[in-house]
Amino acid sequence: MDYRIDHNQIKTTVKDFSLEDTLTCGQCFRWEKQEDGSFLGIVGDHVQRVWQKGEELIFDQCSEEDFRSLWAVYFDLSTDYCQIQNNLCDDKTLEQAIRHAGGIRILRQDPWETICSFIISQNNNIPRIKGIISRLCQQFGEVLPSGGYRFPSAEKLASLKIEDLAPIRAGFRGKYLLDAAKKVVSGEVNFERIYAGSLTDGEEELRKIYGIGKKVAQCVLLYGFYRTEAFPVDVWIKKVLKEYYPDGFPYLDQPYAGIAQQYLFHYIRLLEKGKIPEE
């Protein structure tokens, strides 16, 4: 990954990449857009500010080591999305979706944080998901030296009682979070098994957790384990499948089906919000 250092910043060139779409498309929930146009986010114990200016991605106050070992990986900068898109472009709907959402990358996120995030996502909307996660971190995450809070560990959540979670206002999802924490801490749900096993095995492993069904499991596999063949079906994707693929989605068995899913998810939401002008 090529990069250069410039005044305490690291800059790298990105093609067909959209920082904003990547960070606001509903795969992650701990990045906030700032008034200066940058995004401020917390990943692990790193608080980071990132800008995109044209084809340049700029990391503020960032060491080379952190860029190489953390951010280039997190933003999936080494994957050739152009090649994947070329394979999907034969399809007319996907061609349109890629035109409007093709700048999205699948982030390589932490499995535990992703499990919690998508448990919280169920029957919920993105702004409120972010609010609940923010309160969860503020209440139970360690304070970071550079400000902000770390995502709370499974051990920490496992030590809590359901009433402790009341302030985060997660509703009925609170008990699911505690069950997830217990099963991750005990080893009943084992991440190594998920990394090593098939997609089906991974789904089965995650569904041991009370409150994780098929959709949330697929989201966790796609966003938390970088299993790009996972294909989460939510209400929006159901609409897409019904409207545009009544005879079945032709890329379901492809290794990048989940990337196609993300393009379609973003695209249908833009359409419904009227953000895409009539053809």
Add this chain to the structure above:
DNA sequence: AGCCAGGGTCTGC
């Protein structure tokens, strides 16, 4: 007021 939000569980058929 009623409906919906990146759903899941439980029950009844």
Add this chain to the structure above:
DNA sequence: GCAGACCATGGC
């Protein structure tokens, strides 16, 4: 296997 009730909360 599938439909329906129910689950908390908040925005519109």
